[in-house]
Amino acid sequence: MSRETKSEAGRRGFLRKGAGLGSAMLGAALGTNARAEPLQVAPWSKTPGEPALWHPYGQPSIFEKDVVRRSRGAAAMPGANSSMTPLQNLYGIITPSGLVFERHHAGIPQIDPQQHRLAVHGLVARPTIFTMDDLVRLPSVSRIHFLECSGNTGREWKGPGTASLQLSHGLLSCCEWTGVPLATVLEEVGIQPEGAWILAEGADSAAMSRSIPLSKALDDALLVYAQNGERLRPEHGYPLRLFLPGFEGNMSVKWLRRLKIGSAPFMTREETSKYTDSLPDGTARQFTFLMETKSVITFPAPDFRLKEKGFYEISGLAWTGRGRIKRVDVSIDGGRSWSVAQLQEPVLDRALTRFCLPWHWDGAATVLQSRAIDETGFVQPQARQLVDARGFESNYHFNAIQSWKVATDGVVTNVQV
Amino acid sequence: MSRETKSEAGRRGFLRKGAGLGSAMLGAALGTNARAEPLQVAPWSKTPGEPALWHPYGQPSIFEKDVVRRSRGAAAMPGANSSMTPLQNLYGIITPSGLVFERHHAGIPQIDPQQHRLAVHGLVARPTIFTMDDLVRLPSVSRIHFLECSGNTGREWKGPGTASLQLSHGLLSCCEWTGVPLATVLEEVGIQPEGAWILAEGADSAAMSRSIPLSKALDDALLVYAQNGERLRPEHGYPLRLFLPGFEGNMSVKWLRRLKIGSAPFMTREETSKYTDSLPDGTARQFTFLMETKSVITFPAPDFRLKEKGFYEISGLAWTGRGRIKRVDVSIDGGRSWSVAQLQEPVLDRALTRFCLPWHWDGAATVLQSRAIDETGFVQPQARQLVDARGFESNYHFNAIQSWKVATDGVVTNVQV
Numbered sequence: 001m002s003r004e005t006k007s008e009a010g011r012r013g014f015l016r017k018g019a020g021l022g023s024a025m026l027g028a029a030l031g032t033n034a035r036a037e038p039l040q041v042a043p044w045s046k047t048p049g050e051p052a053l054w055h056p057y058g059q060p061s062i063f064e065k066d067v068v069r070r071s072r073g074a075a076a077m078p079g080a081n082s083s084m085t086p087l088q089n090l091y092g093i094i095t096p097s098g099l100v101f102e103r104h105h106a107g108i109p110q111i112d113p114q115q116h117r118l119a120v121h122g123l124v125a126r127p128t129i130f131t132m133d134d135l136v137r138l139p140s141v142s143r144i145h146f147l148e149c150s151g152n153t154g155r156e157w158k159g160p161g162t163a164s165l166q167l168s169h170g171l172l173s174c175c176e177w178t179g180v181p182l183a184t185v186l187e188e189v190g191i192q193p194e195g196a197w198i199l200a201e202g203a204d205s206a207a208m209s210r211s212i213p214l215s216k217a218l219d220d221a222l223l224v225y226a227q228n229g230e231r232l233r234p235e236h237g238y239p240l241r242l243f244l245p246g247f248e249g250n251m252s253v254k255w256l257r258r259l260k261i262g263s264a265p266f267m268t269r270e271e272t273s274k275y276t277d278s279l280p281d282g283t284a285r286q287f288t289f290l291m292e293t294k295s296v297i298t299f300p301a302p303d304f305r306l307k308e309k310g311f312y313e314i315s316g317l318a319w320t321g322r323g324r325i326k327r328v329d330v331s332i333d334g335g336r337s338w339s340v341a342q343l344q345e346p347v348l349d350r351a352l353t354r355f356c357l358p359w360h361w362d363g364a365a366t367v368l369q370s371r372a373i374d375e376t377g378f379v380q381p382q383a384r385q386l387v388d389a390r391g392f393e394s395n396y397h398f399n400a401i402q403s404w405k406v407a408t409d410g411v412v413t414n415v416q417v
Numbered sequence: 418m419s420r421e422t423k424s425e426a427g428r429r430g431f432l433r434k435g436a437g438l439g440s441a442m443l444g445a446a447l448g449t450n451a452r453a454e455p456l457q458v459a460p461w462s463k464t465p466g467e468p469a470l471w472h473p474y475g476q477p478s479i480f481e482k483d484v485v486r487r488s489r490g491a492a493a494m495p496g497a498n499s500s501m502t503p504l505q506n507l508y509g510i511i512t513p514s515g516l517v518f519e520r521h522h523a524g525i526p527q528i529d530p531q532q533h534r535l536a537v538h539g540l541v542a543r544p545t546i547f548t549m550d551d552l553v554r555l556p557s558v559s560r561i562h563f564l565e566c567s568g569n570t571g572r573e574w575k576g577p578g579t580a581s582l583q584l585s586h587g588l589l590s591c592c593e594w595t596g597v598p599l600a601t602v603l604e605e606v607g608i609q610p611e612g613a614w615i616l617a618e619g620a621d622s623a624a625m626s627r628s629i630p631l632s633k634a635l636d637d638a639l640l641v642y643a644q645n646g647e648r649l650r651p652e653h654g655y656p657l658r659l660f661l662p663g664f665e666g667n668m669s670v671k672w673l674r675r676l677k678i679g680s681a682p683f684m685t686r687e688e689t690s691k692y693t694d695s696l697p698d699g700t701a702r703q704f705t706f707l708m709e710t711k712s713v714i715t716f717p718a719p720d721f722r723l724k725e726k727g728f729y730e731i732s733g734l735a736w737t738g739r740g741r742i743k744r745v746d747v748s749i750d751g752g753r754s755w756s757v758a759q760l761q762e763p764v765l766d767r768a769l770t771r772f773c774l775p776w777h778w779d780g781a782a783t784v785l786q787s788r789a790i791d792e793t794g795f796v797q798p799q800a801r802q803l804v805d806a807r808g809f810e811s812n813y814h815f816n817a818i819q820s821w822k823v824a825t826d827g828v829v830t831n832v833q834v
Contacts, residue, residue, distance in 0.1 A: 039536040039546060039675065042528070045620045048496035049524030052652070056485035056500070058515040060474065061655045063530055064648050068473035079465035083473070091595035091643035092559030097513060098475040099647065107466030111459070113480055119456040129456060139730045142509030142761055142771060178508035203462045226508035228645070230516065231481050235469070238478045258456065313556045344559055346763050354559060 079107030084170025125190030246321030280391030496524030501587025542607030663738030
């Protein structure tokens with residue numbers, strides 16, 4: 001019996017026998033046992049439907065038209081904006097590419113892949129300009145990894161900042177990424193002994209630029225050209241982006257056009273004016289690359305209202321830039337007690353991990369929380385711990401436990417406890 | 418050092434040192450060492466691009482407009498048709514939902530999920546009608562599995578049948594599927610002791626119907642409502658489909674409206690007029706549910722022409738309805754000798770598995786083949802073995818080794834050797 005099958009049996013057992021709820025629990029969840037409606041033959045069953053290739057490239061159902069990326073509003077500068085993934089509407093761990101969040105510093109360039117070039121120069125033996133054909137011809141790897149903006153949940157530093165999961169946690173997605181290990185290309189151009197950092201520059205009109213430690217570039221960085229099986233979408237870096245597993249999203253520079261090897265960080269605009277973490281004493285943490293251990297309950301969440309008491313499956317996502325998620329605890333009483341959630345297989349290195357826990361809601365007001373622990377032993381902190389350590393001045397790297405309050409009327413709201 | 422990292426190092430080592438090719442190999446593959454062009458500032462780098470939310474639901478680049486599903490032509494009956502996945506353009510193991518193949522018996526019904534119902538009746542204690550809300554509220558699982566039409570590569574029974582990988586092998590896709598274990602629902606309705614088979618019926622106007630063994634239904638069948646993170650697409654069964662991991666695709670009945678439990682197979686039109694395997698003696702194999710071990714090289718394939726000799730990475734897909742792929746062998750000399758390909762992690766139960774092998778093409782004509790072996794020891798057969806056993810009369814379950822001939826001019830064609 002496989003691990004998945006065992007866990008299913010466990011959950012079915014819970015439905016029938018668990019927690020003293022008795023065998024009526026599933027019936028109560030379904031609300032169907034007393035349903036007397038006959039099965040109708042629907043109008044769409046009476047006439048042939050649209051043919052195959054109605055859409056040579058398929059689209060979602062018109063009934064799913066509200067499942068889209070959303071934004072918190074206009075940005076200060078043209079093209080500098082973001083959009084959020086509707087995590088409340090998603091299942092499993094893969095984010096469909098059409099719903100992967102966006103963060104642009106100067107909008108989305110429309111790049112002709114035949115004209116695009118990647119220059120690798122600086123402290124190298126053989127400065128080289130690569131075409132896309134050059135890169136795609138090289139040995140590639142595909143990996144499922146999360147991507148999170150360091151500003152995700154940034155509105156939560158000063159207390160509950162947003163009234164929806166999409167707007168609080170939606171700068172987060174997970175895809176299968178395919179590309180060439182950056183190490184392959186660096187080995188070919190030949191890094192000089194004093195080379196220690198790499199400037200990565202995008203072809204957008206902001207020339208979005210970050211400094212990448214050479215150690216990361218040689219370890220697991222990818223030059224990515226495909227996402228979820230197909231070539232990158234324009235808003236995610238088409239035709240080429242850097243991808244740094246586990247690091248803050250903006251470092252995975254999109255529309256990548258240039259890699260310059262140097263001996264020190266380049267102190268670009270985007271790593272001085274932004275992407276540092278202000279501390280209470282007026283100083284700043286710089287080069288906080290790693291995305292720390294984090295989790296959030298995606299159902300129930302403020303985007304839903306529970307219509308009745310009874311059975312629900314609490315579901316959520318956990319992730320860590322340090323490797324694999326080891327355990328997720330869920331509290332249904334505001335943190336007084338915790339239960340170990342079930343992790344959905346496969347649990348992958350620096351990928352979103354889906355967790356779930358069966359729950360019988362008795363109709364009383366309560367607070368739901370999740371707490372992730374990764375394979376290094378790192379435990380997702382409470383908001384209070386995080387603010388005690390870092391104050392209120394940062395916009396980035398807020399990874400605290402998220403609390404959702406369920407009121408007696410089933411309304412779910414964002415709270416901090 | 419992880420398994421992936423080791424393998425990358427191995428492939429880089431091959432590039433530099435392997436097979437007596439010397440360190441000039443990657444340079445030769447790139448064709449760039451002598452390239453003297455300066456890095457230009459492209460027009461799209463000079464002005465801000467389109468804002469975030471240009472597409473609230475994102476779309477591929479206009480430069481990828483030819484990466485679409487394609488069909489072999491019109492079908493005999495309205496709405497009875499198929500379209501194929503462009504495997505030659507895909508990477509990794511996930512098929513984006515917009516490119517997942519189609520096979521319809523009466524077109525694509527446009528179903529309102531609020532109006533859709535699933536009836537479960539027959540030899541049960543408690544006949545029940547479920548709404549979508551009922552089903553989505555139940556405990557769910559997500560799994561990455563391939564889906565293959567039993568007619569995939571059916572044109573190859575009588576020799577090389579098609580001139581493109583998309584048209585020969587494109588009735589094949591792999592997604593993350595989310596749904597409720599069918600066992601959960603069957604446990605709730607209570608199967609009577611004589612129940613042994615289930616009729617699954619779709620809400621399309623063909624009322625597409627198949628008989629499912631109860632053992633499979635209780636083992637790992639899913640009532641699926643989401644695919645690659647979002648709700649099913651209309652052409653893939655929105656809002657609800659059956660999913661039977663490892664079984665022929667048509668049994669995973671789309672637009673599922675009815676499950677009737679009986680004591681014997683129902684002998685529906687779609688399992689008598691179709692989906693049986695004609696044998697040379699005039700009899701037929703019936704209920705050949707399992708999709709056997711199979712593989713295909715996706716690059717190089719007839720959809721590409723090799724422009725020059727030198728380094729290439731042979732890449733392909735392997736899969737088996739019996740569990741996990743254990744090994745894939747690749748021949749670059751028409752089956753005289755075989756090398757063990759590298760398998761891309763993760764290797765999942767009844768999912769596509771990506772394999773690759775570095776290759777130096779010396780410019781001579783040759784034949785490329787791949788041969789998959791699964792964890793049960795099943796070895797993908799040669800076409801000759803398959804035809805010897807089953808004759809030429811079947812349209813289904815052709816899983817032979819595929820041969821691609823590379824001519825001296827780099828043109829790749831479909832051959833049988």
